[in-house]
Amino acid sequence: MSLPIGLVLLSVVIIAGGYWLTRTALGSFTANRNLRYVLPWLLLGMLVPLVISLLDSYALSVLYALYAVTVLLWLLSWPLRKRQAGDMLLRVGTTLQNRIIFVVGLLLVGVAIALTLATLDLFTGALTTTAGMLSGLAKLAFWWTLALLFLAVGQSNLELHEHGLTHLFAWQPWERIVAFGWDDDKPNTLILKAKPRTVLSRRYITLSIPESQSAEVDRLLEDYLLETDLAAEMDGEFSTEAG
Numbered sequence: 001m002s003l004p005i006g007l008v009l010l011s012v013v014i015i016a017g018g019y020w021l022t023r024t025a026l027g028s029f030t031a032n033r034n035l036r037y038v039l040p041w042l043l044l045g046m047l048v049p050l051v052i053s054l055l056d057s058y059a060l061s062v063l064y065a066l067y068a069v070t071v072l073l074w075l076l077s078w079p080l081r082k083r084q085a086g087d088m089l090l091r092v093g094t095t096l097q098n099r100i101i102f103v104v105g106l107l108l109v110g111v112a113i114a115l116t117l118a119t120l121d122l123f124t125g126a127l128t129t130t131a132g133m134l135s136g137l138a139k140l141a142f143w144w145t146l147a148l149l150f151l152a153v154g155q156s157n158l159e160l161h162e163h164g165l166t167h168l169f170a171w172q173p174w175e176r177i178v179a180f181g182w183d184d185d186k187p188n189t190l191i192l193k194a195k196p197r198t199v200l201s202r203r204y205i206t207l208s209i210p211e212s213q214s215a216e217v218d219r220l221l222e223d224y225l226l227e228t229d230l231a232a233e234m235d236g237e238f239s240t241e242a243g
Contacts, residue, residue, distance in 0.1 A: 057131075061139070062138075071148070075149065078169050084164075086163040100154075112146075116140055160221075174225065179228045182218075184231050185231075190214075190217065192230075193233075
């Protein structure tokens with residue numbers, strides 16, 4: 001199986017698996033809403049492998065290496081970026097989104113192991129070349145870094161801080177969140193309405209909160225945000241768009 005086709009199929013499997021898990025845990029409405037935001041990234045994920053297939057081996061190796069370095073710097077910079085959120089008020093823990101991402105990370109570890117075994121001939125034997133070794137190292141760095149990214153993000157905690165909330169190695173300032181609410185059908189599902197940064201940004205963010213933490217989360221959010229019936233608002237917008 002060629003690399004582009006493999007990446008396309010991997011993207012489809014990730015989206016389909018994530019949709020099924022979200023639908024099971026949070027309901028069809030939330031899953032459908034999330035799928036709408038994911039589709040542009042799915043299309044992009046299918047386009048990138050096609051573009052990659054047009055590159056020569058040198059350009060592809062450089063792209064792999066740049067990606068690996070960028071991801072590692074992004075992960076290592078998290079403690080510095082997290083300081084902007086201020087003192088922690090409550091550690092909620094991992095959410096459904098974390099668990100989905102972590103499972104994907106485990107799948108990517110399997111892909112990375114398989115590719116490592118498949119490319120061992122680039123590092124041993126009479127046909128080994130410097131160019132082949134560098135190309136193989138760049139390719140493996142890409143896949144192992146990708147797996148590390150998903151595993152690290154999947155193990156990150158949802159936390160409430162004095163200046164905002166942190167989740168998935170990113171933080172949302174309270175100023176960017178318009179309101180919060182709870183799903184009527186899934187009482188432990190927190191809904192946040194955010195100010196979109198780009199046309200692809202999500203306006204509504206849904207988070208699964210452990211039942212033991214929901215009351216404390218609600219109490220803290222009331223100190224910073226306005227509570228509204230976002231479930232009804234989302235339902236109304238979804239019905240209008242569908243019509």
